[in-house]
Amino acid sequence: MSTLLALDASSSACSCALWHEGEVVSRFALTPREHTRRLMPMIDDVLAEAGLVLADLDALAYGRGPGSFTGLRIAAGVAQGLAFGLDRPLIGVSTLEALALAVHRERHVRFVVPALDARMGEIYVAAYHCRDGRLTPLLDEAVMPPARLALPEAHREADWCGVGSGWALWASMPVEVQSALYQRLPDLDPAAESMVRLAAEAFARGEGRPPHEAVPVYLRNEVAWKKPGPGA
Template sequence: MNLLAIETATENCSVALAAHDTIYQQSEVAPQRHAQLVLGFVEQVLQQAQLSRQDIEGIVFGQGPGAFTGVRIAVSVVQGLALALDVPVLGISTLKALGYSVCQQQQPAEQSRILVANDARMGEAYHCAFRWENGGLTELTAEQVSNPDNIETSDYDLYVGSAFKTFDALKHVESVAYADALPTAQALLGLALPIFLQQAVPIEQAQPSYVRNQVVQS
């Protein structure tokens, strides 16, 4: 199916389209410019696939956690497109997409444990643990936001995310961490394609994941 994906929860503005058994993608690391870039990226991937908006059959979005403004941009764009096109949507964790993108590149051993932790600002980190199995990620913990001093880092095979270079409490694993990795819309597609038809919902039921109630625009 022709599936569009949008990820703007971090500094990476990323859009991808699955069509014709091909992934078309556009992305740019552009903090504060997501609102200006995202719809243009949508049009670019459609042009690359020689499709129109009316050919989109579903939309996947990074639901956070991440920068409040970035998450809201993705939700707003997806709301507008899904309502106009009358297509279902599926929100996927930004932390899961981040871990998946690194696992796709590194191909860790089956049953490897992955800790994903991103800088959440305000002296905290968003984090979640996963297990790599059968080419996908299984959640081992719920998404949380914590003081980095309280994040347990032992017994993991991969460490992914900006928190490992931002916080002194986590820098002891910096040499084995993929701290510069960013979530991508292509990773969202990889996670969504096997489950989209079973788990997609009407846009009215889609919800962002902020994890914490206190947010700041970033």
């Protein structure tokens, strides 16, 4: 079986996870602005716990986004550097998909709307149908004001679970969305533990890519908020 390492720094949390022979060893910490300092010790910890070294890895993965611009670059850069040095393929994993898988595994929910606070009055959002650990996208990843969110028409009557920091903007969401949700988990952050599971499946499907193709997914073209000028 394959051995993979996944890294994530897409939010205020920093995490690392190792997949080896179907088992996962992980580290997770809420460390705002300390991702660069914390990632490498986490990598050393999970490898040591599993009794492995970097050369034992078959592939590496990283949280490709959406999420914090700086954090995405940190995780992608570290994963890319290791993949280059080891001559291993690289796999980018959606932070929204990882959130959906985490809440599906932990709470057995089937319809999940992961949303992250994108700042500037917007959210990053998607929707998934989850069954037996498999995720089917129902809404493509997008960035939008929370007031524009609409659930998939064909599944309006489903029991939806909202997960991620974007649900802190609950009050700005349409009444139709609010009434469709039976549960909100705004404090759950993306984590490498879920990402490494998704990456192992992607690797088995032959989806590993050369390290130079590591590209974070921002969803938003304008990455910096500009203060309005006088009279704006």
